[in-house]
Amino acid sequence: MPAQRRHEIARTATTCGVKIIEDDPYWLLADDAPPPVARFAPEQVTYISTLSKCLSPGLRTAFVLLPDAQSRERFLVGLRAFALMTTPLTTALATQWIHDGSAIQLLAGVQAEARARQELTRQILESTLHFSGGGVHVWLALPSYWTSQELARTARAEGLAVTSSDAFYIGPKPPNAIRISLGGIRDRTRLAAALRKLSLLLTRKPSVHRDIVI
Ligand SMILES: Cc1ncc(COP(=O)(O)O)c(C=O)c1O
Numbered sequence: 001m002p003a004q005r006r007h008e009i010a011r012t013a014t015t016c017g018v019k020i021i022e023d024d025p026y027w028l029l030a031d032d033a034p035p036p037v038a039r040f041a042p043e044q045v046t047y048i049s050t051l052s053k054c055l056s057p058g059l060r061t062a063f064v065l066l067p068d069a070q071s072r073e074r075f076l077v078g079l080r081a082f083a084l085m086t087t088p089l090t091t092a093l094a095t096q097w098i099h100d101g102s103a104i105q106l107l108a109g110v111q112a113e114a115r116a117r118q119e120l121t122r123q124i125l126e127s128t129l130h131f132s133g134g135g136v137h138v139w140l141a142l143p144s145y146w147t148s149q150e151l152a153r154t155a156r157a158e159g160l161a162v163t164s165s166d167a168f169y170i171g172p173k174p175p176n177a178i179r180i181s182l183g184g185i186r187d188r189t190r191l192a193a194a195l196r197k198l199s200l201l202l203t204r205k206p207s208v209h210r211d212i213v214i
Pocket of ligand 1: 023024025050051052057060061062
């Protein structure tokens with residue numbers, strides 16, 4: 001989201017007294033992300049940043065920045081109600097990693113891997129299609145003969161998991177695009193093979209189904 005839009009949201013929330021929960025798992029992986037909305041309207045925003053994407057999902061740990069003391073009390077009551085507390089051992093480990101510099105080193109490793117995967121994706125897909133990427137995801141605009149849902153369905157039948165844009169879109173007409181996650185697959189060789197398979201699939205036209213309702 002561009003900085004201008006974040007400013008507008010922060011201004012509207014402040015003017016109308018609306019509270020925002022900003023769920024921001026990817027900020028540290030995006031090369032040139034503008035500051036979070038919480039920076040523009042700290043008194044309106046509860047900012048949540050999981051370590052799952054930028055360090056490791058195994059930590060099951062997130063940090064929460066609360067707007068004020070009253071919110072802190074309410075948040076702790078809510079947390080106790082559904083989880084009693086966070087797991088002390090992993091919270092201690094995450095905190096130690098942040099203090100002793102291990103977290104920065106791990107983050108640099110994740111960022112380097114994400115960049116390498118973005119570059120690999122660019123080499124395989126750019127010649128055929130328009131795509132934009134950042135962090136561990138790319139967005140791929142589809143040729144008009146594929147709808148995003150049909151492509152996602154056909155890809156799944158061929159062992160490829162991609163997500164249709166409507167999963168992320170509020171509104172009547174989502175862009176005809178899919179999101180590809182580059183992070184889930186274990187190694188780059190398998191990622192390259194999957195991207196090549198997807199590239200071939202995209203050059204094919206969808207098969208015509210003649211569904212009969214009796
Ligand atoms: C937008 C967003 N927020 C939060 C999470 C969850 O993070 P955690 O692993 O800490 O539950 C995810 C995980 O996919 C996510 O995509």
